[in-house]
Amino acid sequence: MKIEIDQDKCVGAGQCVFAAMDVFDQRDSDGIAVLLTDEPTEEHWEGVREAAAVCPAAAITLHEN
Amino acid sequence: MTETPTYPMPRGRCPFDPPPALARIQENQAVTRVRIWDGSTPWVVSGYDNARAVLADPRVSADSLLPGYPSPSAGVAAGRQKSRSFINMDDPEHAAQRRMLTPSFMVKKMEALRPRIQEIVDGLIDDMLAGPKPADLVQAFALPVPSLVICELLGVSYEDHDYFQDVSRKLISRDTTAEELAPLMDDFLAFLGKHVDSKADNPGDDLISSLVVDQMSSGALTRDEIVHMARLLLVAGHETTANMIALGTLALLEHPDQLAALRDTDDPKLVAGAVEELLRYLTITHSGRRRVALEDIEVGGRTIRAGEGIIVASDIANRDATASPEPDSLDITRKARHHLAFGYGVHQCLGQPLARVELQVVYSTLYRRIPTLALAEPLDQVKFKHDMLVYGVHELAVTW
Numbered sequence: 223m224k225i226e227i228d229q230d231k232c233v234g235a236g237q238c239v240f241a242a243m244d245v246f247d248q249r250d251s252d253g254i255a256v257l258l259t260d261e262p263t264e265e266h267w268e269g270v271r272e273a274a275a276v277c278p279a280a281a282i283t284l285h286e287n
Numbered sequence: 288m289t290e291t292p293t294y295p296m297p298r299g300r301c302p303f304d305p306p307p308a309l310a311r312i313q314e315n316q317a318v319t320r321v322r323i324w325d326g327s328t329p330w331v332v333s334g335y336d337n338a339r340a341v342l343a344d345p346r347v348s349a350d351s352l353l354p355g356y357p358s359p360s361a362g363v364a365a366g367r368q369k370s371r372s373f374i375n376m377d378d379p380e381h382a383a384q385r386r387m388l389t390p391s392f393m394v395k396k397m398e399a400l401r402p403r404i405q406e407i408v409d410g411l412i413d414d415m416l417a418g419p420k421p422a423d424l425v426q427a428f429a430l431p432v433p434s435l436v437i438c439e440l441l442g443v444s445y446e447d448h449d450y451f452q453d454v455s456r457k458l459i460s461r462d463t464t465a466e467e468l469a470p471l472m473d474d475f476l477a478f479l480g481k482h483v484d485s486k487a488d489n490p491g492d493d494l495i496s497s498l499v500v501d502q503m504s505s506g507a508l509t510r511d512e513i514v515h516m517a518r519l520l521l522v523a524g525h526e527t528t529a530n531m532i533a534l535g536t537l538a539l540l541e542h543p544d545q546l547a548a549l550r551d552t553d554d555p556k557l558v559a560g561a562v563e564e565l566l567r568y569l570t571i572t573h574s575g576r577r578r579v580a581l582e583d584i585e586v587g588g589r590t591i592r593a594g595e596g597i598i599v600a601s602d603i604a605n606r607d608a609t610a611s612p613e614p615d616s617l618d619i620t621r622k623a624r625h626h627l628a629f630g631y632g633v634h635q636c637l638g639q640p641l642a643r644v645e646l647q648v649v650y651s652t653l654y655r656r657i658p659t660l661a662l663a664e665p666l667d668q669v670k671f672k673h674d675m676l677v678y679g680v681h682e683l684a685v686t687w
Binding site for chain 2: 233234235236237239240241243247248249250251252253254272275276278279280
C-alpha cells in the first residue's frame with residue numbers, strides 16, 4: 223500500500239490522525255495532514271483505508287496492489 | 288401536483304428518530320422542494336451519497352449573504368448580517384481563516400487536554416453526587432463540561448457562563464425574531480470585543496491571544512474578524528457537546544443493554560466507537576447543512592439551478608440503510624465513522640477532535656462513577672429541543 227496526500231485539499235479536520243495515528247500527523251503550523259510513512263505496514267491498513275474513506279476533503283489517495 | 292411540504296418537519300413517536308416525513312422522502316433517495324419559514328422553497332437533499340456529493344461540490348456555496356441561501360430562521364438570517372464567520376464563507380477566504388485555527392484543534396493538542404478534561408468531568412460528578420437529587424444533568428454536568436473547556440481554550444472567563452450560555456440559547460432558538468436578535472448580538476459582540484481588546488493589551492496563553500498576537504498584528508485578521516471567530520468558537524464549543532452529553536445519556540438510559548456494554552468496557556476503542564455511533568444516531572444538527580448552488584448541478588436525478596437554496600438533511604442521511612445497515616437501531620459496536628454528524632466537505636467541523644475527546648471522557652466516566660444513574664421523570668415529560676436549531680433536551684432530571 224502506498225499513500226498520497228493532497229495538502230492543498232486538506233482541511234485539517236484530523237479525521238486521518240484519529241483513524242491511524244501511527245501513519246498520519248498534523249503540521250504544527252497549520253494543522254494540515256502529513257505522512258509519517260507513505261508505505262504503512264499491514265497492521266495499519268484498516269485504519270488507513272478508514273482515513274481515506276472518511277476524509278472530508280477526499281485528499282487521501284491509496285495505491286493498493 | 289402535490290403540495291410542497293413544510294420544513295422542518297415534526298418528529299414522530301420516538302424522540303431520537305428524525306421526522307417520519309423526512310424518512311419517507313429518503314425511501315426514494317429523493318431531492319425535493321420544501322417550504323421554509325420565509326415562504327421560499329429550497330431543495331432538501333436526502334440519501335447518504337447525495338448528501339456527501341452536495342457537501343463536497345465546489346459549485347455549492349455556504350455563503351449566507353448570497354440570494355437564495357436558505358437561512359434556518361429569521362433570527363439567524365439577521366444574526367449573520369451582523370456577524371458572519373468563516374463557516375459561512377467560501378474558499379479561498381474560508382480556507383485562509385480556517386487554517387489560522389486548525390493548529391489549535393489538532394488531534395494531538397486535544398489529546399494533550401484529556402487529563403484536564405478528565406479532571407473537570409470528575410470534579411463536576413463529585414459536586415453532583417454531593418448535591419440534592421434528583422439533579423438536572425444539563426445544568427449540573429452537560430453544560431459545564433464543554434463550557435469550562437472552551438473557556439480555558441479561548442481565554443474567556445467561566446464566571447460569565449450564565450451570560451454566554453443564555454445568549455447562545457437565544458441565538459439558536461428558532462423562535463428568536465430578527466428584532467430580538469439585533470440587540471442581543473450587538474451586546475454579545477461587545478462582550479467578546481472586550482476580551483479581544485484586553486488580550487491585545489495583555490496576551491495570555493490562549494487561542495484569542497494567539498490570534499491577536501499572530502494574526503491581528505500582521506494584518507491577516509482585523510479585530511472584528513477575531514470577534515466573529517470568537518463568537519463562533521464560544522457558541523459552537525459548548526452548545527453542541529452539551530447536547531450530545533445530555534441527549535446521549537438519555538438515549539443510553541433508554542437502551543440499557545448499550546449502556547451496560549459501554550459502562551463495563553475497559554477498551555478505549557469501544558468507547559470511541561460508541562461516541563461515533565451516538566453522533567450518527569442522534570445527529571443533533573437536525574436543521575441540516577444550508578447551501579446555495581452557484582451553478583446548475585445534478586443530484587439525485589434532479590437539476591438544482593444556480594441561485595437555488597439547498598438543505599442537506601444530514602440527520603436523515605445518517606439513517607440511510609445503504610450506508611448504515613439497520614440504521615434506526617443504536618449499536619455502539621457498529622462501524623459508524625463515516626457519519627455526517629460533523630458535516631462533510633471543506634466545512635466539516637473544525638472542533639471535532641475536541642468534541643471527540645470530551646465525549647469519550649464523559650461516556651467512559653459518568654456511567655461508571657454513577658452506575659445507578661436513572662431518569663427521574665417519565666420519558667414523555669422530558670422537554671426536547673424541538674424549538675432549537677440544535678437538538679437535545681432543555682433539562683434532564685436524573686437520580687441515582
